[in-house]
Amino acid sequence: MSIKKTLIVLLVVALTASIVLVGCGKSGNSNNESTQKQESSTPKYTFRVSSNQPPEHPTVKTLYVFAEELNKRTNGQVEVKVYPAAQLGEETEVVEQAQQGILEFVRVSAGNVSSFAPKMDIFSVPYLFRDADHYWKVLNGEIGQEIFKDLENKQLKGLVYYDGGARSFYNRVKPIQKPEDLKGMKIRVMPSEVMLKTIEAFKAQPTTTSFSEVYSALQTGVIDGAENAPINLLTMKHYEVAPYFSLDEHMRIPDMLIMSLKKWNEMPPEIQKAIMDAAKASQEFQLKAWAEYEKKTMDELKAKGEKINTVDQAAFAEVVKPLIEELKPKFDGLIEKIQSVQ
Known part of the structure; x- marks a missing residue:
């Protein structure tokens, strides 16, 4: 092959490679733009959770675990800010806020919800539970869910029970x-x-x-x-x-993590699932944290x-x-x- 022909072949190859690279670049940019557009269109949620207990309380620490788990399970789509020490109001006040959809989550004693949902007063019946084992069989079983269901008539959604001790x-x-x-x-x-x-x-x-x-x-x-x-x-x-x-x-009397039913109904199914999964993970943490803290408390x-x-x-x-x-x-x-x- 002559030098002239060789140069022509090399020039054609170089031009072809340039066209391919430009095409790939455009495709890559298009994919990046699509990803960015998709991310920007994904709704972000910032929620609050209230407790009247001090920051060092094991159940308040549990709320931070709930917030972390929910953020992780939604890939950062949901952020939950924790407000301890009754910063947002006493328990009956924040429950009312949740009913109205003003506040998303509340950590509350079942005893303080009974004025809204009378069935909750069952936990105040003295000497109702034989021991801790009986207590948790009831709470995590059908009866516990039946009692939670009653909350929905009052615009509240029960997520999980926490240990409130004897x-x-x-x-x-x-x-x-x-x-x-x-x-x-x-x-x-x-x-x-x-x-x-x-x-x-x-x-x-x-x-x-x-x-x-x-x-x-x-x-x-x-x-x-x-x-x-x-x-x-x-x-x-x-x-x-x-x-x-x-x-x-x-x-x-158990503590509970409850959510505004109005806010719950506004959430897409995948966020609802993440909320429930994060709540269950937080319950697991709380039971261990409570038991450990109770041992040294006395x-x-x-x-x-x-x-x-x-x-x-x-x-x-x-x-x-x-x-x-x-x-x-x-x-x-x-x-x-x-x-x-x-």
Whole structure:
């Protein structure tokens, strides 16, 4: 082949390669533009979750896990900001915000939802659960889901239950050794009809002071005592003004992660699934975190000078038996259904 022909062939090859490269470049740019366009058209959501508990509380830490899991499961499409320590309002206030679609998520005690959904008051029935195992079989089983379903009539969506511990009495006056020791004492409870009746059954005076005001109410003598799980006694520093803690364990009221039903219905199916999956992952974390924190809580309370005593729980349970019988018609067979779970 002549030099001239060789040069011509090389020139044709070079031109062909240039055309191919330009074509590929255009195709690549087109793909990039398509991807960018798709990403920009994907809706982003920024949600909030409220809790009245302090930042160091294990359930507040759980909410950060929920936020992280949801962000991960949606590839960054959903961001959840956590607001602890009642920054957005007390529990009844934030539940109302969720009903209206103003607030997306709420961590709330079931006792504070009973004024919106009366079936929730079932958890306030004293000595309803035999032990922790019975408690979780009910919550994570059909009965727990049935109770959650009732929330939808009130524009709320139940996601998962969290451990709220066993509730016992603490006060600033004296150790509670027997049911009669409660007579005449002013005891703070949540605004639940069943909780109010339970305190009255012990001949004490119930009051519904806001949770954030319990410390000052104890300090000033507005109330004599309150009732809660050991972790809340510690994290809210109520031990500083209520030195007596009596382990009667009269109730096991769960915490819950709930969502505005209005906001839930606005979400596409893939986001709804991610929310449920993230909630379940957060429950798994919370149960472990709660158990670990609860173990060291009692030691910390003792170290801080809290006077802790056990009681004959059967004696306290005997006092409220007539109340439980009185409540059975109110819950239309639900008490018996829970009691029958093995």
